[in-house]
Amino acid sequence: MSLPTECAAPRNLxxxxxxDIHFWIPLGVLVGGLLLLDKLR
Amino acid sequence: MPTxxxxxxxxxxxxxxxxxxxxxxxxxxxxxxxxxxEAPIKLVNPDISPITVSLIMVFGVFLAxxxxxxxxxxxxxxxxxxxxxxxxxxxxxxxxxxxxxxxTLTIYAIRNVGLSIAFPLxxxxxxxxxLWGFLLFNELHYAGWKRWLGVLxxxxxxxxxATLLAIASSHxxxxxxxxxxxxxxxxxxxLWGTMYIxxxxxxxxGMNPLSFITFxxxxxxxxxxxxxxxxxxxxxxxxxxxxxREVLFWLMLGGFVWVLGDLFQQYATKYVGISxxxxxxxxxxxxxxxxxxxxFHELRGASQSVFAQVAGGSLLMALGAxxxxxxxxxxxxxxxxxxxxxxxxxxxxxxxEYLRAGMEGREMKAPELQGEARIASAGGRTFLDWLLILVxxxxxxxxxxMARLPRVEIxxxxxxxxxxxxxxxxxxxxxxxxRTTRFR
Numbered sequence: 222m223s224l225p226t227e228c229a230a231p232r233n234l235x236x237x238x239x240x241d242i243h244f245w246i247p248l249g250v251l252v253g254g255l256l257l258l259d260k261l262r
Numbered sequence: 263m264p265t266x267x268x269x270x271x272x273x274x275x276x277x278x279x280x281x282x283x284x285x286x287x288x289x290x291x292x293x294x295x296x297x298x299x300e301a302p303i304k305l306v307n308p309d310i311s312p313i314t315v316s317l318i319m320v321f322g323v324f325l326a327x328x329x330x331x332x333x334x335x336x337x338x339x340x341x342x343x344x345x346x347x348x349x350x351x352x353x354x355x356x357x358x359x360x361x362x363x364x365x366t367l368t369i370y371a372i373r374n375v376g377l378s379i380a381f382p383l384x385x386x387x388x389x390x391x392x393l394w395g396f397l398l399f400n401e402l403h404y405a406g407w408k409r410w411l412g413v414l415x416x417x418x419x420x421x422x423x424a425t426l427l428a429i430a431s432s433h434x435x436x437x438x439x440x441x442x443x444x445x446x447x448x449x450x451x452x453l454w455g456t457m458y459i460x461x462x463x464x465x466x467x468g469m470n471p472l473s474f475i476t477f478x479x480x481x482x483x484x485x486x487x488x489x490x491x492x493x494x495x496x497x498x499x500x501x502x503x504x505x506x507r508e509v510l511f512w513l514m515l516g517g518f519v520w521v522l523g524d525l526f527q528q529y530a531t532k533y534v535g536i537s538x539x540x541x542x543x544x545x546x547x548x549x550x551x552x553x554x555x556x557x558f559h560e561l562r563g564a565s566q567s568v569f570a571q572v573a574g575g576s577l578l579m580a581l582g583a584x585x586x587x588x589x590x591x592x593x594x595x596x597x598x599x600x601x602x603x604x605x606x607x608x609x610x611x612x613x614x615e616y617l618r619a620g621m622e623g624r625e626m627k628a629p630e631l632q633g634e635a636r637i638a639s640a641g642g643r644t645f646l647d648w649l650l651i652l653v654x655x656x657x658x659x660x661x662x663x664m665a666r667l668p669r670v671e672i673x674x675x676x677x678x679x680x681x682x683x684x685x686x687x688x689x690x691x692x693x694x695x696x697r698t699t700r701f702r
Contacts, residue, residue, distance in 0.1 A: 234349050237610055243398060243459055247356055250456040254363040257449045261370045261442055262493065 273600075273622055275593055281623055282590035284698050285533030288526045289542025290583070291691035295523030297549025298684050301677075302516040304558050305668050306509045312369040314502045317490040318510060320362070320483050322517025327479035329654035330521060331472035332647035334701050343473035346616045350464045351477045357460035358481025364453035366489055367446045374443025381428035381547070383447035388417050388541040390455025395537035399462050400598035402537055405591070412589025417541045419582030426575030427547050430561070430568050458536040461528065466603040467612055468620025470702060471528035475521070511665035514658065522688065529695060533623065535599065538586050545583050548576050549680075556676040623699035 238244050273281075306315065331340060344351060364384075371380035392414065395401035402410060464474045490499055506513075523546065530539030551572065554560040561568060591599070600621065607617045619626045695701055 234352075238349055238352055241609065243463060244353075244356075246394075247360060247456050247459050250453055251356065251360050251363060254360070254367065254449055254453045257445060258363060258366060258370075258489075261367070261446055 273593075273596060277622060278591075278593060278596055280698055281533045284623075284694055285530050285535075285539060286542065286587045286590065287691050287694055289530035289534065289539050289587075290545065291687045292523050292526035292530055292539075292543035293545030293583075294549050294684050294687050295519060295526060296543060296546035297523075297551075298553065298680070299516050299520035299523060300550045301553045301557065301680075302512040302519065304554070305512045305670055310506050310509070311494065311502065312373075313366065313490050313493050314499065314506065315513060316362075316365055316369065317486050317499075318503070318506065318513040319517040319520070320479075320486040322514030323521050324479045324483045324517075325514070325654045325657065326518040326521035327475045329650045330525065331476055332643065332650040335470075335472055336643040336647045337476075337650070338642075338644060339470060340473040340476055343469050347464075347467050347469055347610065347612050349610050350467060350469050350474065353460040353463055354474050354477035355481035357457050358478040358483075359485045360453045360457040360481075361478070362482050362485035362489065364450040364457070365486075367450040367453065371443050371447035371450060374446065375440055376443075379428075380443060380447040382421060382425040383444065384451040384454065385421060385424045385544060385547075386448070386451040387455035387458075388544055389421065390452060391458045391540040392417060392537040394456065394459050395462065395535050398459060398602075399466060399535065400595075400602040401535045401591075402595065403598040404594040405589075409589040409592070409595075412585045413537055413541075416582040416585030416589070419585060420541050420544055420579050421582075423575045423578030423580075423582060424544065424547050426571045426578065427551055428575075430551075430564075430571035430575060458531065458540060461531045462536050463606065465528075465532035465620070466599065467606045467610065468603075468617040470620070471525060471532055472701060475525065475528065507661075507664055508666040509668075511658070511661035514661060518658075526691060534590060538589070538591075541586050542583055545579060548579055551576070553680060557673050557680065559671060559673065620702070623702045625700060625702060 303315070303319070328337075331337065368380065368384060371384065392402070396403070402413060405413075461474070465471070494502065503510075523543070527539065527543040530543060533539075534542075555572070561572070603617055603621055606612065607614060615626050
């Protein structure tokens with residue numbers, strides 16, 4: 222089994238995160254929240 | 263990247279039961295400390311803008327989120343966690359950003375519709391947490407209808423109780439622009455409910471809550487600072503901070519107390535999942551109300567119907583919490599959590615023993631550890647840890663000297679009684695965490 226330090230180069234890491242559908246749910250909600258906040262100001 | 267499943271063997275039934283009980287205990291302790299955090303804030307002059315109040319609290323939160331982990335386990339453990347699962351730093355910062363935006367939205371919600379409508383709306387976060395837990399992390403899978411009834415029924419019961427308590431405790435609030443306030447409250451609920459995705463992600467992957475919060479707070483402080491500077495302007499904000507120096511201590515103390523509650527909430531999320539941990543820690547509303555009614559005389563002269571709402575709301579919340587507490591995960595449900603953990607481990611290439619040790623609340627086996635990880639496992643605090651503890655203590659001491667106790671009528675006997683109750687929960691739950699998991 223490979224160690225995490227061997228496979229977690231920054232580029233690879235961001236690719237893994239960007240291709241994880243779970244990441245886009247909170248990110249989308251965060252962007253929505255910021256837009257709402259902007260409307261409320 | 264590993265292709266084999268990293269979590270294969272089911273956890274021993276006795277260990278599972280003890281971790282579930284611990285998680286539920288942490289949920290109740292979280293409620294007490296999150297609710298108690300409201301007490302110091304009640305001492306602050308309402309003239310200070312809510313955004314500035316939030317920013318000052320977040321400063322206190324930031325200090326606590328670094329000094330408490332340094333005190334409990336030392337920051338070498340944080341480094342070790344980052345080495346094992348570096349992707350979780352991004353998730354933690356993202357969750358911190360979400361918290362700050364949600365917290366700011368609540369200010370607009372209270373301003374526009376009053377607490378009675380706003381609080382129940384953003385309290386829907388626990389229902390959203392149940393949904394995400396079920397959809398994304400296999401929570402409540404194979405749970406059976408009794409446990410579904412306990413968790414979902416309990417959460418709905420608590421939602422009803424929260425509504426009654428919010429109505430009772432905000433009979434003086436003036437509703438304003440209704441639609442905007444409702445959007446703000448719902449937005450806060452959705453943000454907080456979704457924020458638990460990164461939480462669960464981290465704890466299924468084996469990260470220690472003490473490590474997660476140190477990065478969470480970076481997102482929290484950065485977002486809150488940007489929002490405060492944008493909304494107030496740098497110069498007016500600075501002047502307001504200077505003008506508030508006599509209450510900085512109380513606000514930052516509120517932030518510190520809140521972090522202790524949040525830490526218990528994180529451990530609850532880790533060991534019983536978001537579907538159970540979050541509703542349990544929402545009992546903070548009962549504690550907030552106890553402080554308000556008993557210590558700050560908030561319902562003095564209120565009508566009998568208000569007291570009936572308080573009694574009914576508290577009872578509903580307590581019943582809901584008991585329902586959830588009695589619906590802990592079965593071995594079969596827990597094995598489906600392990601499937602979710604397995605999926606995370608494979609995606610991000612997390613070492614199997616690290617992931618497994620995290621789920622079982624124990625240290626990694628020594629032969630698996632290498633280099634600095636072995637040193638971290640051996641325990642002990644570094645110079646940096648002591649520096650963090652000393653700087654935080656010193657700063658709070660200076661602020662305490664500058665602080666003035668506002669002229670607020672306080673029932674000191676009740677304040678002492680509630681503080682003792684909170685400290686007793688801190689000690690017993692902290693001891694249980696130490697004995698069962700060594701704060702893992």
